[in-house]
Amino acid sequence: MSDILRIRDLRVATAEGVELLHGVSLDLExxxxxxxxxxxxxxxxxxxxxxxxxxxxxxxxTGGTIELAxxxxxxxxRPEREAVRGARIAYVAQSAAAAFNPAxxxxxxxxxxxxxxxxxxxxxxxxxxxxLFTALGLPEPETFGRRYPHQVSGGQLxxxxxxxxxxxxxxxxxxxxxxxxxxxxxxxxxxxxxxxxIRKYGTSALYITHDLAVIAQVADRLMVLxxxxxxxxxxxxQILSAPREEYTQRLVSERQASLNAEAGAxxxxxxEILRVDHVSAAYGRTPVLHDVDLSVKRGETVAIVxxxxxxxxxxARLVSGLLAPSAGQVRFDGExxxxxxxxxxxxxxxxxxxxxxxxxxxxxxxxxxxxxxxRPLETFRGLKGRxxxxxxxxxxxxxxxxxEMAARxxxxxxxxxxxxxxxxxxxxxxxxxxxxxxxxxxLDPLVAEDILRLLRKLQDELGMTxxxxxxxxxxVRRLAxxxxxxxxxxxxxxxxxxxxxxxxxxxYTRRLLDSVxxxxxxxxxxxxxxxxx
Amino acid sequence: xxxxSNIPLTGWIGMALIAANAILFxxxxxxxxxxxxxxxxxxxxxxxxxxxxxxxxxxRDMLSRLLYGAQMxxxxxxxxxxxxxxxxxxxxxxxxxxxxxxxLVLSRVVDTVMSIPVLISALVVLQALGSSxxxxxxxxxxxxxxxxxxxxxxxxxxxxxxxxxEVARLRGEGLGWMIRREILPNALPPLVxxxxxxxxxxxxxVAGLSYLGLGVQPPFADWGGMVRDNQQGILYGLYAPxxxxxxxxxxTIGVNLTVDWLLAGHxxxxxxxx
Numbered sequence: 001m002s003d004i005l006r007i008r009d010l011r012v013a014t015a016e017g018v019e020l021l022h023g024v025s026l027d028l029e030x031x032x033x034x035x036x037x038x039x040x041x042x043x044x045x046x047x048x049x050x051x052x053x054x055x056x057x058x059x060x061x062t063g064g065t066i067e068l069a070x071x072x073x074x075x076x077x078r079p080e081r082e083a084v085r086g087a088r089i090a091y092v093a094q095s096a097a098a099a100f101n102p103a104x105x106x107x108x109x110x111x112x113x114x115x116x117x118x119x120x121x122x123x124x125x126x127x128x129x130x131x132l133f134t135a136l137g138l139p140e141p142e143t144f145g146r147r148y149p150h151q152v153s154g155g156q157l158x159x160x161x162x163x164x165x166x167x168x169x170x171x172x173x174x175x176x177x178x179x180x181x182x183x184x185x186x187x188x189x190x191x192x193x194x195x196x197x198i199r200k201y202g203t204s205a206l207y208i209t210h211d212l213a214v215i216a217q218v219a220d221r222l223m224v225l226x227x228x229x230x231x232x233x234x235x236x237x238q239i240l241s242a243p244r245e246e247y248t249q250r251l252v253s254e255r256q257a258s259l260n261a262e263a264g265a266x267x268x269x270x271x272e273i274l275r276v277d278h279v280s281a282a283y284g285r286t287p288v289l290h291d292v293d294l295s296v297k298r299g300e301t302v303a304i305v306x307x308x309x310x311x312x313x314x315x316a317r318l319v320s321g322l323l324a325p326s327a328g329q330v331r332f333d334g335e336x337x338x339x340x341x342x343x344x345x346x347x348x349x350x351x352x353x354x355x356x357x358x359x360x361x362x363x364x365x366x367x368x369x370x371x372x373x374x375r376p377l378e379t380f381r382g383l384k385g386r387x388x389x390x391x392x393x394x395x396x397x398x399x400x401x402x403x404e405m406a407a408r409x410x411x412x413x414x415x416x417x418x419x420x421x422x423x424x425x426x427x428x429x430x431x432x433x434x435x436x437x438x439x440x441x442x443l444d445p446l447v448a449e450d451i452l453r454l455l456r457k458l459q460d461e462l463g464m465t466x467x468x469x470x471x472x473x474x475x476v477r478r479l480a481x482x483x484x485x486x487x488x489x490x491x492x493x494x495x496x497x498x499x500x501x502x503x504x505x506x507x508y509t510r511r512l513l514d515s516v517x518x519x520x521x522x523x524x525x526x527x528x529x530x531x532x533x
Numbered sequence: 534x535x536x537x538s539n540i541p542l543t544g545w546i547g548m549a550l551i552a553a554n555a556i557l558f559x560x561x562x563x564x565x566x567x568x569x570x571x572x573x574x575x576x577x578x579x580x581x582x583x584x585x586x587x588x589x590x591x592x593r594d595m596l597s598r599l600l601y602g603a604q605m606x607x608x609x610x611x612x613x614x615x616x617x618x619x620x621x622x623x624x625x626x627x628x629x630x631x632x633x634x635x636x637l638v639l640s641r642v643v644d645t646v647m648s649i650p651v652l653i654s655a656l657v658v659l660q661a662l663g664s665s666x667x668x669x670x671x672x673x674x675x676x677x678x679x680x681x682x683x684x685x686x687x688x689x690x691x692x693x694x695x696x697x698x699e700v701a702r703l704r705g706e707g708l709g710w711m712i713r714r715e716i717l718p719n720a721l722p723p724l725v726x727x728x729x730x731x732x733x734x735x736x737x738x739v740a741g742l743s744y745l746g747l748g749v750q751p752p753f754a755d756w757g758g759m760v761r762d763n764q765q766g767i768l769y770g771l772y773a774p775x776x777x778x779x780x781x782x783x784x785t786i787g788v789n790l791t792v793d794w795l796l797a798g799h800x801x802x803x804x805x806x807x
Binding site: 366380 | 695696697698699700701702703704705706714715718719
């Protein structure tokens with residue numbers, strides 16, 4: 001029995017008694033990486049935390065056993081559990097920025113574990129930390145620990161958190177979406193070093209993620225979860241090549257489709273509707289956009305791609321009038337667009353609509369769906385009473401929600417439904433241009449796919465023009481006529497989507513395209529080999 | 534809001550105390566067996582049949598005065614708190630939405646007022662203008678509205694940067710809609726909690742002013758004033774000052790328990806609807 005972790009019939013419930021996990025069992029061998037995959041609410045993180053004998057936010061382990069090296073954690077006393085956490089089994093969270101205390105240097109936080117558990121002396125812990133820093137490819141491993149969390153980059157901080165988790169030489173690492181918050185080019189770096197480090201020290205790992213392509217690179221076996229229960233478990237090859245269950249098949253085929261879809265869309269386009277004319281912008285004294293030149297024709301989809309900090313969202317704020325350019329001009333339908341939305345006429349405000357990344361904060365929680373969609377109908381189109389209700393019903397039907405939803409508050413909707421309501425609110429204004437700012441990045445893959453399909457349908461039916469801002473190249477590939485790549489506030493390449501994906505000219509574009517994980521077990525090794533040569 | 538069965542015992546106690554005080558407030562004078570100025574016995578006389586709480590320092594019926602005092606004490610606090618919210622909340626939200634110089638001016642004025650201890654400001658104003666009921670209420674309300682302003686501004690600033698507020702601005706919504714429909718409904722939980730707390734503070738503050746002789750003027754009964762008037766009774770081991778003191782304590786405890794219950798689990802503000 002080489003299983004280091006053995007979970008049997010694990011049940012976890014919230015304080016209100018709602019069961020989140022309905023009897024999940026899993027085994028983890030020494031040195032093995034088991035991937036837990038599923039959409040949000042599937043119970044992945046709950047399993048990850050429960051394997052440490054921990055329930056988040058009042059959740060309780062209500063049944064089953066969690067055997068760590070033969071000892072049951074579920075029935076263990078609090079001090080016994082605490083002795084194990086960090087020392088034998090350690091956790092790496094999605095957001096390293098939130099996991100580090102900004103007031104203390106990294107070193108102090110990383111060696112705290114071994115000192116607290118009495119496993120090492122301070123010099124030993126420091127030496128081990130430096131070894132980990134080296135293994136994780138952090139710059140100047142000798143002195144890296146003296147920095148504060150804000151003095152290192154996001155990718156470095158995520159690696160520092162892995163070092164923190166490894167500080168007690170644990171048997172098991174629980175990695176909860178460790179690369180999800182990172183840019184693609186950074187993600188590949190962290191993924192690589194993470195895998196190397198885990199292999200080097202023979203650590204076992206539970207790797208939690210929603211991205212099949214990412215997990216395919218690191219996991220030996222995969223467990224697919226849905227609604228707090230296991231869908232299927234198998235080796236990574238088996239799940240990817242021959243998924244048994246229908247849900248897994250959909251997950252795999254969706255991911256496959258998003259990667260292999262024919263690049264580019266070809267819409268019939270009309271005259272130029274938006275022209276961003278040599279625009280620069282700054283937040284205070286920090287310049288964020290440099291001489292950006294861009295044109296969008298009526299009926300087409302232009303994607304703006306870039307990593308965080310590339311200025312793509314700033315561009316959206318500029319067009320919508322929330323930020324004034326420091327130089328240059330934005331022209332809309334042939335006329336100069338007033339810089340501030342305050343100076344724009346109601347009709348101009350109507351013609352440009354914005355859809356946001358997080359539908360949770362884009363909807364007023366105290367207004368029903370009907371009020372949310374009805375208000376722009378009233379302000380922009382003067383519809384009231386019965387006419388307004390009819391139009392709300394028509395819009396709800398168009399975006400694929402039942403009419404009864406009009407009476408609901410946003411709190412009673414799922415993430416995908418909320419995003420649909422946001423789209424309906426924008427549609428209510430009958431806009432000429434829709435700016436979609438990362439509209440799918442907060443949604444689960446299958447839900448995101450539905451939203452994209454809806455947006456495409458609307459474009460076909462209404463001839464909508466989209467300015468699509470995203471970091472997700474697979475979205476761009478399927479949706480955009482033209483793609484603009486931005487880096488550090490500048491446009492580095494602009495081309496037809498098909499051309500861009502087939503023959504990227506700019507080195508940064510090439511790096512960006514190469515960094516998108518493929519649904520192929522050997523992809524990471526290939527990238528590695530390509531880099532070495 | 535929670536279902537009835539989810540309300541904890543302390544919540545029920547708090548609401549029962551508030552209900553009892555509401556009845557006193559509405560019907561107190563009608564229930565009182567004697568007038569508030571009527572001298573019906575010996576000063577500081579012990580409780581006896583017909584006078585269950587005994588007599589005060591002038592020989593007036595303690596129970597009757599407590600019942601009359603309920604209207605005065607609770608009425609002043611309620612009026613003052615309502616007025617302070619009516620002033621503080623709109624100004625706070627306005628400052629948050631408009632920002633710029635308006636925010637700057639309002640905030641600095643409020644900071645200045647807040648830097649002077651409330652009791653001292655109140656004493657100065659009441660000395661200068663004389664302690665009539667309207668002056669008392671308006672003075673307390675304006676001093677209190679600075680606190681309300683700060684809270685309303687803070688909460689509204691959080692909501693104002695939410696994307697749904699941005700959507701409304703981009704739709705060209707006016708100030709009225711922004712305050713009434715976008716911000717106020719989402720700011721309500723913390724404001725309601727603050728309302729309860731402010732009521733308690735104001736209640737104690739009025740009691741304190743009365744105790745200093747600047748609050749409600751005789752012969753009108755109010756609980757704070759009654760504690761003061763009967764204080765020498767404590768030297769002789771009499772119960773007289775304890776009754777109004779207990780009444781003040783019960784209102785405060787009642788409101789606090791209710792507010793604690795309302796606040797529990799509702800601490801997230803800014804309309805986080807996840």
